[in-house]
Amino acid sequence: MERETAANQVASFELRKALESYDWSEIDNICTNNVGNLSDSDISLWVRSKYMLGDFSECYELCSTHFLDEGRKTTLESCRFMIRSAFKIGAEEMENSLNLFSENFPDDSEYMKFLMQSQYRNSEF
Numbered sequence: 001m002e003r004e005t006a007a008n009q010v011a012s013f014e015l016r017k018a019l020e021s022y023d024w025s026e027i028d029n030i031c032t033n034n035v036g037n038l039s040d041s042d043i044s045l046w047v048r049s050k051y052m053l054g055d056f057s058e059c060y061e062l063c064s065t066h067f068l069d070e071g072r073k074t075t076l077e078s079c080r081f082m083i084r085s086a087f088k089i090g091a092e093e094m095e096n097s098l099n100l101f102s103e104n105f106p107d108d109s110e111y112m113k114f115l116m117q118s119q120y121r122n123s124e125f
Helices: 002-020 024-033 040-052 056-069 076-089 091-104 109-121
Strands: none
Touching: 002 024, 002 040, 024 040, 040 056, 040 076, 056 076, 076 091, 076 109, 091 109
16 A cells, blocks of 8 residues: 555656656656556546647547546546547547536536537538
């Protein structure tokens, strides 16, 4: 248990240093190497790094895996990156993301924007 806490602290410190320089590749590396020792906020940072690196499929999958499959509380930030990634990779993912977003944050402006874009793409005026 003590070893886990130390690993969490080290990973969090390294992540903060990488974030200061906006080193998204380093953030991705740190998180990949410490996957079992990451807090929810560390995972949120990892999600953001995947998006910033253009790894939209991995970003979407990371949101799905860590925030949905594991039963963690869905955050606004995870929904935002999930839906942004979904719009880059495909219709099925886009629909899933819209549904998740509407269930959790139906009044959010970003959700409304993506909903309008989706309806426009489908000629639903």
